[in-house]
Amino acid sequence: MDVRKIEDQKTLDGFVASQPRSQFLQSWAWGVSKEREGFPIHRFGLYEGEQIVGVATVIEVSLPTSKKYWYSPRGPVFSFNLRQDTLQKAFQFFLAAITDHAREIGAMFLRVEPALEQGDLDRFGEIEKQLGIVSSKAIQPADTLILDISPSEDELLGEMHEKTRYNIRLAERKGVSVRIGDVEDLPKFHALNTETTTRDDFRSHEPAYYNHLFKTLPNDFLMLYLAEFEGNVIAANLVIAYGDMTTYLHGASSDRSRNVMAPHLLQWRQIQDAKKRQHGWYDFWGVAPPHSGDNHPWAGITRFKKGFGDNNVRYLGTLDIPLKKWWYTMYTTVRRK
Structure with missing residues (x-):
């Protein structure tokens, strides 16, 4: 598997819109709307050979003191054809790759809301520990x-x-x-x-x-x-x-x-x-x-x-992967108040 940036609407919507229960927050149009609101948008595809098996539209959100984080609303989205073992591998690989990109641009944390239901990943607890995932206050409704x-x-x-x-x-x-x-x-x-x-x-x-x-x-x-x-x-x-x-x-x-x-x-x-x-x-x-x-x-x-x-x-809910842990702790403390 490898991760590539998606540069065209046909590729992104061709995948996301073809999945059952298509997620509009991962669509090209929603990303364009957020761009025009002033948010940088990053679009990634997960490939197995030349076949796309996952997509993540990521919004770059600025915070005070020149900090920022990445947020993928109701994403990533994965192919409904993936077997359980392949889905778990894809989930871990894709999140790890996006986390690396977020770290490169100095993001404080990566926030995702995978379009997966609770129970879809047999080894989610194990993946959670390996990636350092922290459950966060919901942005989009988990139920x-x-x-x-x-x-x-x-x-x-x-x-x-x-x-x-x-x-x-x-x-x-x-x-x-x-x-x-x-x-x-x-x-x-x-x-x-x-x-x-x-x-x-x-x-x-x-x-x-x-x-x-x-x-x-x-x-x-x-x-x-x-x-x-x-x-x-x-x-x-x-x-x-x-x-x-x-x-x-x-x-x-x-x-x-x-x-x-x-x-x-x-x-x-x-x-x-x-x-x-x-x-x-x-x-x-x-x-x-x-x-x-x-x-x-x-x-x-x-x-x-x-x-x-x-x-x-x-759904699995809103999940954070902290990259700058001290700043992340400060951010979450203020957010709870």
């Missing part, structure tokens, strides 16, 4: 709900919780309509997002972040879905389509007309459109960990999402 949408619409509806199915039909009867918006509709999303974060007491990105995404990502990659009732937008979702998976990225809703259940119909229309795109998977992008209880901050949204199906996926 999510990914729905197999290959069955028919009737079958998908039949697998939903009875109350979810009822609320979809209720929204249709009440006259809720769904459309895909454009950049001119972003102020409506921002207003709903502010209302949602205030009501539910959680943090969100600033409007400038979402404006940047719409300026830099293709129209068929990032979409804004809007639910309207009696002439008003009462719910809005940001959705990403890449490879064979549609991802529900962010959502917001109004306190007005909550009894018409617009968010339920919004999700269902997004799933229907994903099927029309021939996607096989729909990612609800983050749920509370299993057995976390009703006190978890995501308990409510998890119940809502699980109404559509219950296929939990637990």
